[in-house]
Amino acid sequence: xxxxxxxxxxxxxxxxxxxxxxxxxxxxxxxxxxxxxxxxxxxxxxxxxxxxxxxxxxxxxxxxxxxxxxxxxxxxxxxxxxxxxxxxxxxxxxxxxxxxxxxxxxxxxxxxxxxxxxxxxxxxxxxxxxxxxxxxxxxxxxxxxxxxxxxxxxxxxxxxxxxxxxxxxxxxxxxxxxxxxxxxxxxxxxxxxxxxxxxxxxxxxxxxxxxxxxxxxxxxxxxxxxxxxxxxxxxxxxxxxxxxxxxxxxxxxxxxxxxxxxxxxxxxxxxxxxxxxxxx
Amino acid sequence: xxxxxxxxxxxxxxxxxxxxxxxxxxxxxxxxxxxxxxxxxxxxxxxxxxxxxxxxxxxxxxxxxxxxxxxxxxxxxxxxxxxxxxxxxxxxxxxxxxxxxxxxxxxxxxxxxxxxxxxxxxxxxxxxxxxxxxxxxxxxxxxxxxxxxxxxxxxxxxxxxxxxxxxxxxxxxxxxxxxxxxxxxxxxxxxxxxxxxxxxxxxxxxxxxxxxxxxxxxxxxxxxxxxxxxxxxxxxxxxxxxxxxxxxxxxxxxxxxxxxxxxxxxxxxxxxxxxxxxxx
Numbered sequence: 001x002x003x004x005x006x007x008x009x010x011x012x013x014x015x016x017x018x019x020x021x022x023x024x025x026x027x028x029x030x031x032x033x034x035x036x037x038x039x040x041x042x043x044x045x046x047x048x049x050x051x052x053x054x055x056x057x058x059x060x061x062x063x064x065x066x067x068x069x070x071x072x073x074x075x076x077x078x079x080x081x082x083x084x085x086x087x088x089x090x091x092x093x094x095x096x097x098x099x100x101x102x103x104x105x106x107x108x109x110x111x112x113x114x115x116x117x118x119x120x121x122x123x124x125x126x127x128x129x130x131x132x133x134x135x136x137x138x139x140x141x142x143x144x145x146x147x148x149x150x151x152x153x154x155x156x157x158x159x160x161x162x163x164x165x166x167x168x169x170x171x172x173x174x175x176x177x178x179x180x181x182x183x184x185x186x187x188x189x190x191x192x193x194x195x196x197x198x199x200x201x202x203x204x205x206x207x208x209x210x211x212x213x214x215x216x217x218x219x220x221x222x223x224x225x226x227x228x229x230x231x232x233x234x235x236x237x238x239x240x241x242x243x244x245x246x247x248x249x250x251x252x253x254x255x256x257x258x259x260x261x262x263x264x265x266x267x268x269x270x271x272x273x274x275x276x277x278x279x280x
Numbered sequence: 281x282x283x284x285x286x287x288x289x290x291x292x293x294x295x296x297x298x299x300x301x302x303x304x305x306x307x308x309x310x311x312x313x314x315x316x317x318x319x320x321x322x323x324x325x326x327x328x329x330x331x332x333x334x335x336x337x338x339x340x341x342x343x344x345x346x347x348x349x350x351x352x353x354x355x356x357x358x359x360x361x362x363x364x365x366x367x368x369x370x371x372x373x374x375x376x377x378x379x380x381x382x383x384x385x386x387x388x389x390x391x392x393x394x395x396x397x398x399x400x401x402x403x404x405x406x407x408x409x410x411x412x413x414x415x416x417x418x419x420x421x422x423x424x425x426x427x428x429x430x431x432x433x434x435x436x437x438x439x440x441x442x443x444x445x446x447x448x449x450x451x452x453x454x455x456x457x458x459x460x461x462x463x464x465x466x467x468x469x470x471x472x473x474x475x476x477x478x479x480x481x482x483x484x485x486x487x488x489x490x491x492x493x494x495x496x497x498x499x500x501x502x503x504x505x506x507x508x509x510x511x512x513x514x515x516x517x518x519x520x521x522x523x524x525x526x527x528x529x530x531x532x533x534x535x536x537x538x539x540x541x542x543x544x545x546x547x548x549x550x551x552x553x554x555x556x557x558x559x560x
Contacts, residue, residue, distance in 0.1 A: 015294065015297050016293055017292075020431075022302040022367075022425070024425065024430070025427060026431050056428070056432070088431075093311070093363060093390070095427065095431050095433075096434045096435070131418055132416075132418075134414035134419075135414055138432055139429070144428055146426035146427070147304035147305060147375065148305055148419060148424055149416065151304055152418055154375040155337055155377050158379075170416070179374070198414075
């Protein structure tokens with residue numbers, strides 16, 4: 001285990017066994033790319049945390065404290081990834097949330113993984129997963145700690161050349177990849193599935209939707225993907241990633257993918273970008 | 281935090297922060313009543329753990345080790361409750377299960393809560409929850425660590441006189457209470473909902489079904505419960521508990537409830553019952 005962990009501000013890699021995150025998955029998380037001490041797209045991460053806390057009835061810590069802890073953990077890393085988890089803290093046995101629950105902050109940093117240029121140039125192969133997202137509007141969109149469906153979906157393949165999985169919901173609608181959001185270009189329109197019934201509303205997806213109002217949120221079925229001229233994924237760590245194949249069907253990155261990759265790249269490499277806004 | 285905790289056999293109350301149970305709810309648990317060092321209905325708990333491990337692809341620890349650890353933790357307690365969790369252990373960031381995952385055992389014991397005779401005599405009040413169970417056959421029946429739905433359902437009421445909540449699935453079928461299984465007596469038949477689409481298949485429910493083959497597993501809707509002459513709950517800690525009221529509708533414990541309470545009581549108080557079988 002890495003030593004780069006702060007739990008409620010204390011440098012320790014150990015969590016009390018009665019933590020409700022461990023007991024029930026009672027909490028939320030974010031995976032944040034930190035560039036020279038600056039968490040990329042932090043306002044979007046922070047907004048998702050605040051919405052998640054409100055929906056789960058968790059007390060949200062002061063964002064300034066979270067920001068400070070991310071900086072402490074990554075001060076000697078030019079590029080880092082921080083997993084930031086919030087749990088409902090310690091509590092006695094039983095589902096009932098404690099009347100006075102103390103939200104626990106668990107931040108773990110690691111050096112950022114090297115970007116794979118081939119992956120961005122050529123794209124990833126997508127496996128159609130048998131495991132589906134259950135429909136649960138009460139939790140939809142949140143990056144909460146109940147992630148067994150994605151664990152089971154990701155366990156469906158071990159081929160290292162197959163880097164992502166396509167997941168449908170219980171009604172057979174397209175939702176996302178296992179750890180990224182999905183976009184499809186169909187008849188010249190760029191579409192991404194709605195996430196009000198299940199799925200994780202990614203920060204990179206939110207950024208793309210805000211930057212590019214032409215992208216439409218729409219219901220998609222697997223048959224629609226067969227007609228797509230382009231498919232691509234978004235992830236706050238990997239950015240915009242083309243899909244090179246969906247199962248046996250091969251495809252090449254097209255103009256929408258290239259344009260949004262360029263847009264992401266401009267944001268990601270602009271050292272002056274702080275908190276998601278370009279400083280003057 | 282109680283000192284009665286063993287993690288992989290070591291007396292510590294601290295879990296590594298990279299545990300996948302904490303990161304993704306990637307694991308299972310059991311809540312076991314231990315009477316004079318003997319875990320009640322252990323073969324049923326063990327069977328559910330083994331089924332859960334098979335379905336999640338976890339390596340199941342030797343049951344003899346679990347049994348020994350439960351006894352160590354409860355040696356000076358006449359009656360205890362042990363929460364026994366199994367997680368996929370530590371792992372790097374990412375949903376993909378590690379190729380070689382070491383299942384982590386987390387056992388925490390506490391003195392058994394005092395039985396409330398009024399609760400068993402008169403019954404509990406049941407609140408109809410707005411939060412529903414998502415339909416997810418891949419996880420249905422298991423007591424896994426993804427329990428946010430029950431946390432949200434249980435958070436719907438704070439009236440201490442209201443002790444349980446009725447939960448439906450997304451299609452409006454009756455599933456269970458938030459922390460107990462449900463039985464309804466309708467037209468003289470004793471019925472309990474199927475749990476192959478969602479819900480937790482409780483050990484007490486399994487025991488009652490095995491003891492009493494007249495109990496039928498059937499699809500139930502809220503309207504059916506309005507016609508029920510009796511409702512009762514089953515839980516491995518509380519046994520058979522009558523329902524005294526469903527929202528505004530009051531009802532009294534009937535003959536089915538009383539008979540199954542007596543059956544449970546005979547099992548629970550028979551000191552010679554070991555491993556669910558009566559010793560000669």
